[in-house]
Amino acid sequence: MLPLAGLLANVPWTDISAQLRTPDVRNALYLSLICPVGATLLSIALGVRLAWLLARGRFPGRGLVRGLVTLPMVLPPVVGGVALLYAFGRGGLVGRWGYREFGISLPYTTFGVMVASAFVSMPFLIMTVEAGIVQTGVRFEEAAETLGAGRLMVLRRITLPMLGPSLMAGATLCWARALGELGATLTFAGNLSGTTQTTPLAVFIALQTKPQDAVVLSLVLFVVSLAVLLVLRGRRMVGHQ
Amino acid sequence: MTAERDGRNGRDGGGSDGSAAGGEPGARLGVSRDAFTLDAGLAVAPGTVVAVVGPNGAGKSTALRCLAGLTRLRAGRIELRGTVLDDPSTGAFIAPAQRCVGVMFQDYRLFPRLSVLDNVAFGLRAWGQRRRAAADTAAAWLERVGLGGYADARPETLSGGQAQRVALARALAPRPELLLLDEPFAALDAESRLDLRDDLADHLSSYPGCTVLVTHDPNDALALASRIAVLDGGRVVDEGPTADVVASPRSRFVARLVGTNLVTGQVVGGVAHFGDLRVPASACADGPVLGTVAPAALQLSVTGPDDPPGLSDPPGLNSGTGGVCRTDRVRRVVLYPGFVRVHLAGEPALMADVPIHRGLALVPGTPLRVTIPPGAMVVYPDSAARHPG
Known part of the structure; x- marks a missing residue:
């Protein structure tokens, strides 16, 4: 509580709107709006299937795959950024080929920020969704099958609706983690104002030059995080009734 | 004085085979999983109820899952009105969704996110009925099981007995040729069990298809089934008309039950x-x-x-x-x-x-x-x- 009080005590409440309108701040906020969303969508696209395989699949090495999937949760983000650089960078394993064939280069682009954030935050989505799938079990899907429902109907009317709550929770956690992402993003995508400088990066930089900006941006992040927490808790309490 | 009973009839549990039962649905079930082996023969005539009884772990639920197609046979054969549903020796297998089989699960498994009406209409929709027609048929079924006023209710608001009746309506609505009931009263308290047993008997008496009832309660079998097959250790140890099996048991399980x-x-x-x-x-x-x-x-x-x-x-x-x-x-x-x-x-x-x-x-x-x-x-x-x- 004390650090938060310190933050709130130093907010320049009077010219907060002016602070929010400076180009650097606005750029950072804009990037922090789209990058976590992009990272979350990326995580959903790649992660739900993976969660499904982990929950339902019966293949050798499943434990190993689960370990690898959760590795970014414990890996220092900076290490993740370096790893991404040597995978998707211009000289990296995949990046070299992509650059040669298509002229695509991920590092130091806005999409690169999304990839770096997704790398760090996807495990939150995968683990939440996997737990949701395991908890739901196959009971209702079996019942639907015996009633004559084909695969598509089972998926559309049973599986996906049941997955909803855990997907929602997982996506929110994933998004929140992506919002605060600093290390991997900085390492992989750099700190280019207007392209890759998200709010946490801007806070980090501003603290050395314009502490007022840092405080205002921190306040924004704090309010957003608080809102997410309240929404999540609210949902859970509704679910318990 | 002694009493002797001749063989109950020609058909003993081990020898019956669907193909030999004159078009009756029949099954020779062989499943092995880990240490458990199921090897059971079962034949059900249309319009009759066969109760499968036996202690826990006897293979009752596995038998039911095989009939529904949720578990595949390793050996044996399941036949329903001349159609082979499962026969590993020829590779024939009809998926659960394609079988004319209705299941009432022990825990009912009503879809929590659908209304009671949509639950009952689900199978009708799956078999291709239009939304309107399916809703009408489902409403008629709810009326029939005495739950006409609950169409819009959510399953979680129902009592155990109501949920059971919705599950029955849902299983019967698509007019299955084979109805499978898994411990239909297990989730109910003793008091409502008696009334619901009579209700279920009424509904089953007007059902033209074959019914297999899995239960551990001989009273269920007495009230609902014309024949009993006693399963123990994965084998049919006794089979015959309900009254005979109960009156002169051949297995310790039934003897203890009665x-x-x-x-x-x-x-x-x-x-x-x-x-x-x-x-x-x-x-x-x-x-x-x-x-x-x-x-x-x-x-x-x-x-x-x-x-x-x-x-x-x-x-x-x-x-x-x-x-x-x-x-x-x-x-x-x-x-x-x-x-x-x-x-x-x-x-x-x-x-x-x-x-x-x-x-x-x-x-x-x-x-x-x-x-x-x-x-x-x-x-x-x-x-x-x-x-x-």
Whole structure:
């Protein structure tokens, strides 16, 4: 509580709107709006299937795959950024080929920020969704099958609706983690104002030059995080009734 | 006096095969998973209910899952009205969604995110009915099970009995040819069980298809099923008309369920030998036999310590009016409403029911004389042993 009080005590409440309108701040906020969303969508696209395989699949090495999937949760983000650089960078394993064939280069682009954030935050989505799938079990899907429902109907009317709550929770956690992402993003995508400088990066930089900006941006992040927490808790309490 | 029962009918559990049952749906089920093996034959005539009973782990639920197609056979064959549903030897397998099979699960499995009406309409929609028609049919089914006013309710707001009726309506709405009921009353309290059993019997009597009922409660079988198949250790150990199976059980499981003594023995020259008990059985041919005697029919008399130890020696046969008697000891005394059940230590182990005021005087170890009155023990051939496997 004390650090938060310190933050709130130093907010320049009077010219907060002016602070929010400076180009650097606005750029950072804009990037922090789209990058976590992009990272979350990326995580959903790649992660739900993976969660499904982990929950339902019966293949050798499943434990190993689960370990690898959760590795970014414990890996220092900076290490993740370096790893991404040597995978998707211009000289990296995949990046070299992509650059040669298509002229695509991920590092130091806005999409690169999304990839770096997704790398760090996807495990939150995968683990939440996997737990949701395991908890739901196959009971209702079996019942639907015996009633004559084909695969598509089972998926559309049973599986996906049941997955909803855990997907929602997982996506929110994933998004929140992506919002605060600093290390991997900085390492992989750099700190280019207007392209890759998200709010946490801007806070980090501003603290050395314009502490007022840092405080205002921190306040924004704090309010957003608080809102997410309240929404999540609210949902859970509704679910318990 | 002895009673003998001929073979229940030509069809014993192990030998029935769907293809041989004249178009009746039939199944020869073979499943093995880990240490468990199911090897059971089952045949059901249209419009009838067959109850599959047996202790936990006997393979009842696995049998049901095989019939529904949720578990694939390793060996055997399932046939429904001339259509092979599953036959690993030819690779034939019809997926659950393509089978005309309705299942009422033990936990009902009503879809929590759909209304009661949509639950019942689900199967109709899956089989291609238009939304409007499916809703109308589903509403009619809800009316039929007495839940016309609950169309918009959510499943979680229903009582156990209501949920059961919705599950039944949902299973029956698509008009399946085979209805599978898995422990239909397991999730209900004892009180609502009785009423719902009658309700279910009414609905089943108007259902033209075949029904397989899995239950551990003989009362379910008595109220609902015309035939019983007793499953134990993955095998059908007894099969026949419900009344016969209950009246003269061939398995310890059923004997325990109906609360009777079941002993196994041999007939040699018109006398049945059950351990040290010898019972006249002139109507039985030589060979393995079973005997049942109601616990209430046994007469106990306490023998004093000064009585000669060999009171009933040589054990057994007394063809006069005195019946069969042997000396025994009390192993355990259990109090029930209205009587005391005395478990005896001798071999074969018997239990006797006595009035409470007499039973409470007995303690473990009390020496007794047991008398089986003439005619109290029913002796009949052990056909399962006659046709092993």
